Amino acid sequence: MRWSMLLVLLLAPVLHGCRHSDSAVRPEASQEEGVRPKGGSASARIWVLISKGQFVEAEALIAEGTRSGLIATATAQKMLEKIAVLNTKLGEIPARLQRAPDFPSQLKDFTCFQIESMLKAGDYSLAPQAQLRMAVKLIEQQSRLMEK
Known part of the structure; x- marks a missing residue:
């Protein structure tokens, strides 16, 4: 399966689905970051991937979400920092x-x-x-x- 096709499959629920805030998955997110990030559903999906340890998929969605404007740069940076900490031995x-x-x-x-x-x-x-x-x-x- 081509990489771009995989991203489309992963982002499809975000692009065509609900627009929930990521606070449903990470209630502290809006307080922690000070603002509600763009694309709450995309952020929520990525935080779930991170919490499950699926870092490669999360990083791919972060990159695609940032490029497409679904995820704010500040939010993407926080996500990447969290992944880096969780990957540290x-x-x-x-x-x-x-x-x-x-x-x-x-x-x-x-x-x-x-x-x-x-x-x-x-x-x-x-x-x-x-x-x-x-x-x-x-x-x-x-x-x-x-x-x-």
């Missing part, structure tokens, strides 16, 4: 943060998305809940933690 954070007490080194090869999924599922087979939460915090807040 624990072992990719600065070495200084990896020297934290009780650092879960067994999770170095796991992405933030995978670690968050373990937390949601209550899967503590690789690390206890406290270490999983620490790993997510180290990835999500690494720039703030490096300032300390």
Whole structure:
């Protein structure tokens, strides 16, 4: 299947369907971003893809949505930043943060998305809940933690 045809199939419900706000999927979206983004349905669909870990599809829709004007540039940037954080492996954070007490080194090869999924599922087979939460915090807040 051609790439453009896949995008048409993915965007078809957005272009011909409802115009719900993405706050149905992400209630904090309008408060977080300050404005209701263009193309609420497109944004909502992309946030759902991101929450499911389908980053390649989300990035393709972000690119197409931005080109076509369905998604505001600021919204697209927030989406891409979220994808980047979720794709970050624990072992990719600065070495200084990896020297934290009780650092879960067994999770170095796991992405933030995978670690968050373990937390949601209550899967503590690789690390206890406290270490999983620490790993997510180290990835999500690494720039703030490096300032300390």
